[in-house]
Amino acid sequence: MNNRRPGAPWLAIAFCCLPLLCASCGRSGEANIPPITDDPRFSKARMADFPRLLPAYGVAMEHGSHLDWEVNVEAEDSRYLRRGLPCAAERLPSGAKSGCQVEQILRNASEETGQAIAWLKPTGDGAKISRGEFVSAEIRAGGRRALAVPDAAILVKNGTSFIIVKNDGTGKEEYRVEPVGTGAESRDVVEITSGNVRAGDWVMVDGGIGLIHPGFKQAAD
Numbered sequence: 234m235n236n237r238r239p240g241a242p243w244l245a246i247a248f249c250c251l252p253l254l255c256a257s258c259g260r261s262g263e264a265n266i267p268p269i270t271d272d273p274r275f276s277k278a279r280m281a282d283f284p285r286l287l288p289a290y291g292v293a294m295e296h297g298s299h300l301d302w303e304v305n306v307e308a309e310d311s312r313y314l315r316r317g318l319p320c321a322a323e324r325l326p327s328g329a330k331s332g333c334q335v336e337q338i339l340r341n342a343s344e345e346t347g348q349a350i351a352w353l354k355p356t357g358d359g360a361k362i363s364r365g366e367f368v369s370a371e372i373r374a375g376g377r378r379a380l381a382v383p384d385a386a387i388l389v390k391n392g393t394s395f396i397i398v399k400n401d402g403t404g405k406e407e408y409r410v411e412p413v414g415t416g417a418e419s420r421d422v423v424e425i426t427s428g429n430v431r432a433g434d435w436v437m438v439d440g441g442i443g444l445i446h447p448g449f450k451q452a453a454d
Contacts, residue, residue, distance in 0.1 A: 236307070238334050273436070273437050273439060274439040275436060275438060276386065276438045277433055277435055278280070278381070278382045278425065278432055278433065279437075280432050281424075282378060282419070283377055283381075283416075284377075285368070285374045285376060286372070286394055286417075287304065287312060287336070287371065287372040287379050288306075288307070288312070288369075289306050289320070289351060289372055290304055290355070290367075290369050290370070291303045291370075292365060292367050292368065293362045293363060293364055293367075295317065300364060301351055301352040301355075302352070302355070303350060303351075304350070304353055305348050305350060308347030308348055310349075310374075311347070314338050316337065317334055318334065318335065318372050318373060319333075319334050319355055320335065321355055322353065322368045322369070322370040323369045324366055324367070325366070325367040325368060325369060326367075331355050331356075333354055333355050333356055334354055334356055335372060335391050335444055336353065337352040338350070338352075339351075351406040378430055379424045379425075379426075380425045381419075381424050382396060382422065382423060382430070382436050383422055384422060384423050385438040387413075393412055393413060394413050394415050395410055395413065396411050396425075397410055397411075397437035398429075398436055398438050411430055413426075413428030414426040414427035
């Protein structure tokens with residue numbers, strides 16, 4: 234069987250016969266129909282290490298006798314803030330990148346939102362900053378463990394992410410399609426934040442759509 238026949242007919246079949254996975258798309262949004270095969274490949278969902286990155290946004294302001302970036306940090310992230318944490322900053326609108334570190338923290342700076350304020354000190358070649366320049370930063374606050382699947386296992390349809398899970402043999406269906414929430418990405422794996430999948434489950438990373446939708450496979454033969 235030719236896995237990918239040229240021309241529009243099989244693509245038309247794909248979109249009419251795959252109501253759920255008719256457009257297996259990457260995060261760029263481009264259509265990417267997985268190859269049809271009788272030998273799909275699987276990989277296990279597992280716990281993986283992800284960096285804990287705290288987003289922060291602010292502006293360069295006088296802090297004592299010098300200029301620092303004064304940034305806001307969301308309330309749920311503020312508990313991870315520590316003096317001396319490293320960070321990476323992007324100056325706006327130039328887009329220039331600079332290293333930095335957390336110099337001082339004011340927790341619960343806003344009674345209404347619970348946001349914290351942190352003062353970031355530029356380091357290295359980016360140590361010189363200009364008053365009033367805006368900055369977007371990520372503060373690296375250690376790491377965390379989270380459930381993850383390979384990037385290739387994620388299929389996207391109309392903005393919703395799905396994975397194909399191999400059942401444990403107790404049900405009638407060999408495979409099931411599960412909607413999932415996704416989070417951070419690290420080393421070709423994607424964090425799973427919600428959905429009916431556990432560490433140790435086998436998830437499809439290549440092919441096999443014809444096994445789930447036999448009509449599509451037969452039409453493509």
